[in-house]
Amino acid sequence: MKHILLLLITFIFSTVAIAQHKDHHEKIKTLKVAYITENLNLSPAEAQGFWPIYNQFQDSYSTLRKAVSNYRKNIDVANISESEAKAIISKIADLYEERYAAYKQYMTDLQTVLPAKKVILLKKVEEDFKQKMFEEYKNRHGKTSK
Template sequence: MKHLLLVLLLLTGSLGRVMAQNDIQKIESQKIGYITNRLNLTTEQAPQFWAIYNDYNGKKKELNRKVRQLTGENSRQGMVANDAAVLSNLKELNGAKQKLGDLDDEYMPRFLKVISPTQLQELYKAERNFNRMLLEKLNSNQD
């Protein structure tokens, strides 16, 4: 009986991970469609653009993860840590935010070899709009 319960728990956990992975893939597919349409990418532009964007987006996700981590540490340490530790953390947070700006500067010429400046500006808008829509949908599902 214990083995059956253990197997059921393992299967339930695995199913949850598979469902979460499917949700992530669905969101990524929607994002690709949304950005492709907003930028009005041609069939020639799309493969080159997505190769650059995927590299850029992977680095951007890592930096955003670092910012969220540091922001969480700052709020937790504020009550316990000394001023020097908090200041060090804040400097590290500012450095991570600066790296996000540097990443945009680094990738701008790469994007501009494939898409127009207007399309690049639209990319930044499309990312913000997609993320906002996603958050609104998640918030409405929690109500």
């Protein structure tokens, strides 16, 4: 009975933690959308064309990044053969090529809905947002920047 109760409590806490993580992730995503929209000064027409392209790229790029990460962390280097290692290297290289092709297509697609200057500015705005989030994280966790 104690095991079942312990398992149930663990499950409930895990579910709550996952829900809070998803909620936190959605909140950050909402802040990022607002930050990009404001700092790129997107017109309604630009925003309507931009966000589907942006979101599709983010999803596909994230999937490819996770695939590379999964290959790397699931390697038991001590117990794989040289040929298996070469096959893994080849697969990871292929995934990086897919990421690069996706990025090139993303840049092409963005230029159909935004002026080139805004496409260039987008990277800076994204980096600025990341920096602000990092600073906010440090401030909330009592760490000061030098």
